[in-house]
Structures are given as C-alpha cells and as structure tokens.
Amino acid sequence: MPQDKAEGIYVIHMKNVYRARHRRNRGRRVAKYIRAFLERHLGGKVILDPAISIYIYKRKIEKPPRVVAVRFIRIDQGVYKACLALPAKR
Numbered sequence: 001m002p003q004d005k006a007e008g009i010y011v012i013h014m015k016n017v018y019r020a021r022h023r024r025n026r027g028r029r030v031a032k033y034i035r036a037f038l039e040r041h042l043g044g045k046v047i048l049d050p051a052i053s054i055y056i057y058k059r060k061i062e063k064p065p066r067v068v069a070v071r072f073i074r075i076d077q078g079v080y081k082a083c084l085a086l087p088a089k090r
Helices: 015-019 026-042 050-057
Strands: 009-012 043-046 065-078 081-083
Touching: 009 026, 009 081, 015 026, 026 043, 026 065, 026 081, 043 050, 050 065, 050 081
Parallel strands: 043 081
Antiparallel strands: 009 065, 065 081
8 A cells, every 4th residue: 555655765776678679659658658557556637747748758768767766756645746856967
C-alpha cells in the first residue's frame, strides 16, 4: 500500500522500456511508464510537467534517457505534480 507523502524524489530506471519491442515508440512508452510508476507508488493521480516531455524527447524518440530523476509535490488529496529533479542547463 502506498504511503501518503507530501513531496519527494524518485529515480526511475527505464530498462523495461528499452527491452520492449520497437525503438520507434520508446519516447511515448517512457512517458507512460513514468506516469504509471508514480501512480503505483503514490496512489493517486499524477500531473506531469512539460519539462519531463522535453527532457525525454531531447535526444529524439528512439533514444530517451535511461534514468530520470523526478520530484513530486502533493497539490491536493490524491493529486500530485511531477517535475524534473535535475537542474536546468542552458
């Protein structure tokens, strides 16, 4: 059973996404995997920040990052917002 957390950081590894079928839709599967992982561990609805999608698709759809560090914050009861836990590089 998920614990009730107000905020925290998860480091999510994408090895299952890389092992799956085709290369062409890895980016889309990574976004779904991150949302499913957070919903499973937090026990509520998760809103992904657009910066996560930009980070995933930065290296094109076939080569998403193997590890993503995600920071989550509880907005309301059972609703969480997820954003990148990495500092923005310019």
